[in-house]
Amino acid sequence: MLAKINSLGFEGIEGYHVVVEVNIANGIPAFDVVGLPGATIKESRERVKAAIMNSKQFFPIKRITANLAPADRKKEGAVYDLPIALGVLCAGGTIQADLSESCFIGELSLDGSVRGVVGAIAMLVEAVRQGFKRIYIPSENKNEVSCVAGIEIVPVDNLVQIIGILNGQINAVPMETVEYKKLIEKSESNIDFCHIKGQFLAKRAMEIAAAGGHNVLMIGPPGSGKTMMATALAGIMPPMSFDEALEVTKIHSIAGVLDKEQGLILKRPFRSPHHTSSSIALTGGGSKVRPGEISLAHNGVLFLDEFPEFQRPVLEALRQPLEDGVITVSRASGTAVFPSNIMLVASMNPCPCGHFGSSTGQCTCNKSQIARYLGRISGPLLDRLDIHVEVDAVPFMQLSSSDMEETSAEILKRVEKAREIQRERYKGEGIFCNSQLGPEQKNKYCKIDDEGMEILKQYFKKLSMSARTYDRIIKIARTIADLEGAESIAQQHLLEALQYRTLDRKYWING
Numbered sequence: 001m002l003a004k005i006n007s008l009g010f011e012g013i014e015g016y017h018v019v020v021e022v023n024i025a026n027g028i029p030a031f032d033v034v035g036l037p038g039a040t041i042k043e044s045r046e047r048v049k050a051a052i053m054n055s056k057q058f059f060p061i062k063r064i065t066a067n068l069a070p071a072d073r074k075k076e077g078a079v080y081d082l083p084i085a086l087g088v089l090c091a092g093g094t095i096q097a098d099l100s101e102s103c104f105i106g107e108l109s110l111d112g113s114v115r116g117v118v119g120a121i122a123m124l125v126e127a128v129r130q131g132f133k134r135i136y137i138p139s140e141n142k143n144e145v146s147c148v149a150g151i152e153i154v155p156v157d158n159l160v161q162i163i164g165i166l167n168g169q170i171n172a173v174p175m176e177t178v179e180y181k182k183l184i185e186k187s188e189s190n191i192d193f194c195h196i197k198g199q200f201l202a203k204r205a206m207e208i209a210a211a212g213g214h215n216v217l218m219i220g221p222p223g224s225g226k227t228m229m230a231t232a233l234a235g236i237m238p239p240m241s242f243d244e245a246l247e248v249t250k251i252h253s254i255a256g257v258l259d260k261e262q263g264l265i266l267k268r269p270f271r272s273p274h275h276t277s278s279s280i281a282l283t284g285g286g287s288k289v290r291p292g293e294i295s296l297a298h299n300g301v302l303f304l305d306e307f308p309e310f311q312r313p314v315l316e317a318l319r320q321p322l323e324d325g326v327i328t329v330s331r332a333s334g335t336a337v338f339p340s341n342i343m344l345v346a347s348m349n350p351c352p353c354g355h356f357g358s359s360t361g362q363c364t365c366n367k368s369q370i371a372r373y374l375g376r377i378s379g380p381l382l383d384r385l386d387i388h389v390e391v392d393a394v395p396f397m398q399l400s401s402s403d404m405e406e407t408s409a410e411i412l413k414r415v416e417k418a419r420e421i422q423r424e425r426y427k428g429e430g431i432f433c434n435s436q437l438g439p440e441q442k443n444k445y446c447k448i449d450d451e452g453m454e455i456l457k458q459y460f461k462k463l464s465m466s467a468r469t470y471d472r473i474i475k476i477a478r479t480i481a482d483l484e485g486a487e488s489i490a491q492q493h494l495l496e497a498l499q500y501r502t503l504d505r506k507y508w509i510n511g
């Protein structure tokens with residue numbers, strides 16, 4: 001007897017269709033699984049056999065062969081426990097049903113209970129795309145997929161239950177799906193911008209960064225509020241669209257860091273890995289090729305506090321994904337491409353003692369110490385940080401003032417408006433915000449008036465700008481114009497954008 005069971009796998013963050021074929025023939029009793037990598041085969045076989053027997057179901061003492069197709073794709077074993085077991089039960093006659101329009105994912109415990117899997121949402125989205133009518137998933141993965149429409153989702157707890165459902169003895173109860181619009185949450189942070197005194201320029205830089213998705217570097221002495229500012233940034237990030245939320249949830253699901261209770265991830269990610277993090281932790285990899293911090297921060301913020309303290313190779317590894325928005329991870333166990341469209345927010349002191357260039361403290365470092373410290377950030381990396389902003393110590397008068405500062409909610413309103421303008425403008429372009437503009441799109445959407453062009457020309461020489469810096473200034477100016485609701489980029493937008501690119505000269509060149 002031959003049985004075919006539909007299942008799914010994933011590569012990177014995309015799911016794909018897998019067919020589990022189980023054949024039972026006469027001959028010397030055996031149980032072979034082909035199409036899975038080494039150790040996984042053995043484990044899966046043991047779990048399937050024990051689960052069937054412990055569920056008091058018939059396990060044929062015959063020659064059983066299970067084949068997972070396509071054979072050329074790397075598959076992780078645990079997801080296929082349930083489909084393999086169902087294949088054995090179908091081929092052995094225990095289950096009699098037409099399963100051609102259904103698919104199944106789930107790991108089995110030895111006692112026959114169905115356990116959650118990683119990557120459920122990626123596989124589910126693919127099941128919808130493939131046109132399946134129904135998918136059976138582990139109950140544990142229920143919350144994660146609650147927003148996916150277009151397919152009947154049946155959560156199951158154990159083998160006995162699913163056999164009952166398939167044989168028509170138990171009624172299947174498909175899940176109610178939730179509409180995304182009803183779930184959208186405002187982003188939040190435990191620090192509100194109204195609690196940060198002064199720092200008008202830095203706050204404005206944060207607003208521009210959030211509005212256009214630009215990278216930011218903050219430089220300033222200890223205790224000036226850099227970490228505070230970055231933390232507050234999470235509170236002015238616009239809510240995610242459904243597609244963005246889906247991407248983020250897929251990545252977190254595949255990384256195995258999704259909370260069981262967690263449904264779709266609704267808040268933009270804000271990741272702040274410690275400066276001792278390894279390259280693999282940041283960029284991804286490991287024995288099973290998992291996404292790293294840069295992908296976990298996809299569509300959100302990656303905050304690298306104490307930027308120069310990160311190891312040089314770790315920082316350099318950020319260059320390619322920052323430019324491309326995707327990262328290719330190659331390991332012995334395979335290659336995967338993960339999205340890494342992030343807003344990088346970095347903070348640093350200008351020198352080892354922290355007071356170089358500050359208006360309050362006195363710097364005690366010598367020139368070579370400063371040069372060595374700043375040298376940890378390479379030119380190409382610095383170039384990729386769109387906005388550079390100085391965060392100097394706040395004068396006593398401002399710090400002690402009881403004046404009410406603007407709240408995060410007020411800033412968020414402007415950010416959302418600017419994002420809405422961008423979403424409308426880039427409809428059909430496959431991008432959401434100004435930082436993602438490609439060269440061609442930049443020419444099309446960043447019209448600069450004559451006065452503005454004149455300014456750019458002057459500064460291009462004065463700052464001996466690289467082509468990349470030039471590009472970034474225009475994109476930042478685009479965002480500043482959007483915050484104002486202006487159609488084309490004017491002189492004042494460019495002048496403001498230019499001031500966020502002059503700090504590298506103060507520290508890196510003249511220092």
Ligand SMILES: Nc1ncnc2c1ncn2[C@@H]1O[C@H](COP(=O)(O)OP(=O)(O)OP(=O)(O)O)[C@@H](O)[C@H]1O
Binds near residue numbers: 225394
């Ligand atoms: N502008 C400000 N308004 C109100 N409080 C501030 C401000 N700046 C700093 N503080 C206070 O100082 C503390 C330290 O700030 P923060 O940790 O952000 O400094 P930092 O710039 O990150 O310093 P370091 O370089 O040492 O990391 C904050 O927790 C806050 O209490």
Ligand SMILES: [Mg+2]
Binds near residue numbers: 226227228305306347
């Ligand atoms: Mg800090």
Ligand SMILES: [Zn+2]
Binds near residue numbers: 354363
């Ligand atoms: Zn110093």
